[in-house]
Amino acid sequence: MDRIRIVGGNPLNGVIPISGAKNAALPLMIASLLTDDTLTLENLPHLADVEQLQRILGNHGVDIAVVGRRERQDSAYARTVHFTARTIVDTTAPYELVSKMRASFWVIGPLLARMGEAKVSLPGGCAIGTRPVDLFIEGLQHLGAEITIENGYVDARAPKGLIGGRYVFPKVSVGATHVMLMAATLAKGQTVIDNAAREPEVVDLANCLIAMGAKISGAGTSTITIDGVASLSGARHRVLPDRIETGTYAMAVAMTGGDVLLENTSDTLLESALLALSRTGAEIIPEQGGIRVRRNGGDILPVDITTDPFPGFPTDLQAQFMGLMTRANGISHITETIFENRFMHVQELARLGAKISLSGQTATVTGVPVLRGAPVMATDLRASVSLVIAGLAAEGETVVNRVYHLDRGFERLEEKLTNCGAVVERISG
Numbered sequence: 001m002d003r004i005r006i007v008g009g010n011p012l013n014g015v016i017p018i019s020g021a022k023n024a025a026l027p028l029m030i031a032s033l034l035t036d037d038t039l040t041l042e043n044l045p046h047l048a049d050v051e052q053l054q055r056i057l058g059n060h061g062v063d064i065a066v067v068g069r070r071e072r073q074d075s076a077y078a079r080t081v082h083f084t085a086r087t088i089v090d091t092t093a094p095y096e097l098v099s100k101m102r103a104s105f106w107v108i109g110p111l112l113a114r115m116g117e118a119k120v121s122l123p124g125g126c127a128i129g130t131r132p133v134d135l136f137i138e139g140l141q142h143l144g145a146e147i148t149i150e151n152g153y154v155d156a157r158a159p160k161g162l163i164g165g166r167y168v169f170p171k172v173s174v175g176a177t178h179v180m181l182m183a184a185t186l187a188k189g190q191t192v193i194d195n196a197a198r199e200p201e202v203v204d205l206a207n208c209l210i211a212m213g214a215k216i217s218g219a220g221t222s223t224i225t226i227d228g229v230a231s232l233s234g235a236r237h238r239v240l241p242d243r244i245e246t247g248t249y250a251m252a253v254a255m256t257g258g259d260v261l262l263e264n265t266s267d268t269l270l271e272s273a274l275l276a277l278s279r280t281g282a283e284i285i286p287e288q289g290g291i292r293v294r295r296n297g298g299d300i301l302p303v304d305i306t307t308d309p310f311p312g313f314p315t316d317l318q319a320q321f322m323g324l325m326t327r328a329n330g331i332s333h334i335t336e337t338i339f340e341n342r343f344m345h346v347q348e349l350a351r352l353g354a355k356i357s358l359s360g361q362t363a364t365v366t367g368v369p370v371l372r373g374a375p376v377m378a379t380d381l382r383a384s385v386s387l388v389i390a391g392l393a394a395e396g397e398t399v400v401n402r403v404y405h406l407d408r409g410f411e412r413l414e415e416k417l418t419n420c421g422a423v424v425e426r427i428s429g
């Protein structure tokens with residue numbers, strides 16, 4: 001099993017190219033199931049989750065052709081990939097494939113819409129809470145699907161096709177919004193989704209579906225209206241920049257000090273996180289095609305945050321922000337409202353000398369002047385990278401075990417950090 005070894009203490013200086021967003025790439029790839037034509041995705045990040053989804057789509061009959069490994073010499077490691085689901089050869093998504101990744105469950109929407117049936121294993125993904133699928137089921141039932149759950153599989157049927165309907169989400173769900181959006185594009189008549197997720201990845205999916213011929217309005221607001229069409233065509237779409245990767249490296253710079261241009265990204269994707277970061281004393285300067293993050297000395301100031309659906313502070317940056325707060329000059333409070341079990345990084349950060357106490361969904365972080373390197377264990381994707389951030393500022397050597405979590409969502413992390421002066425290496429095996 002690979003490990004990441006970090007020797008802390010160096011500031012970060014230079015340029016970090018931001019990759020295409022994992023959480024946009026996954027639903028976009030799944031949208032290829034909606035058409036027998038080719039969907040071409042540019043700026044697709046090269047990640048373990050993307051590869052896993054390619055295996056899942058391949059099982060349904062999607063032909064996948066990688067065009068180029070790098071689009072530009074100076075860019076991230078983006079690829080352009082063609083996805084063609086000429087025929088769907090299997091409407092079952094088996095446990096062996098789906099259990100590894102939450103988003104793989106989302107194939108249920110397009111399969112049901114196009115084929116009138118889908119049998120999908122209950123999903124896996126980061127172990128950050130119970131993560132039920134009740135909203136997916138209820139939403140699809142509002143489009144006329146008949147759904148049963150047996151032996152760990154969700155069996156959804158709509159032999160005469162889905163029918164447009166109105167669904168008010170009792171709770172905001174990104175994944176269920178993606179699925180309702182995809183399913184409704186081919187339903188008969190109009191669908192209205194209320195209390196929809198407003199995340200930029202939902203807007204990216206909607207834009208791609210519109211390019212494929214779907215009739216969608218309101219994506220990015222709480223009410224999305226979809227007028228069903230008989231079929232969708234292919235399209236060419238560029239995956240939006242990864243706002244979580246952007247925020248992660250911004251926090252790393254705020255932690256170590258230095259001056260880094262985060263390239264191919266936009267401050268409009270993560271305003272609340274950047275606002276919190278600027279309150280810690282980091283300078284955030286939007287530039288043409290990127291964001292400059294700078295901190296030259298001075299204390300890291302303590303800042304309280306509460307996670308919320310977009311446009312609130314993203315839960316996927318909570319662990320990284322906590323990593324930063326471990327070195328703040330004072331006490332901060334971090335409240336997690338999205339997932340009930342997303343504090344597994346707390347005990348690992350403690351190995352580096354962090355002082356954090358937990359009470360319900362709130363962590364109280366008492367900043368310390370020094371962290372000291374130690375062996376730590378990655379427990380989930382964003383928790384792992386919070387340990388990297390802490391390790392970059394810790395005295396001495398930190399070894400992060402179970403790096404496969406990191407590889408799910410961070411493209412060439414060690415290379416991007418090393419290029420900015422960090423001492424980070426992968427130890428294979």
Ligand SMILES: CC(=O)N[C@H]1[C@@H](OP(=O)(O)OP(=O)(O)OC[C@H]2O[C@@H](n3ccc(=O)[nH]c3=O)[C@H](O)[C@@H]2O)O[C@H](CO)[C@@H](O)[C@@H]1O
Nearest residue numbers: 023103131132133134135136172173174175315316338339
């Ligand atoms: C691949 C991807 O894009 N993953 C992101 C997506 O996950 P994901 O789409 O799984 O997260 P959701 O927005 O659905 O989850 C939000 C909350 O709703 C609950 N819920 C969800 C569905 C359901 O049927 N019933 C239910 O109760 C969840 O347990 C959670 O408490 O959005 C999360 C919230 O921004 C991010 O942390 C994940 O990185």
Ligand SMILES: C=C(OP(=O)(O)O)C(=O)O
Nearest residue numbers: 102103125126316381382
């Ligand atoms: C929680 C995440 O991923 P997933 O939903 O796939 O578990 C994440 O990207 O932080």
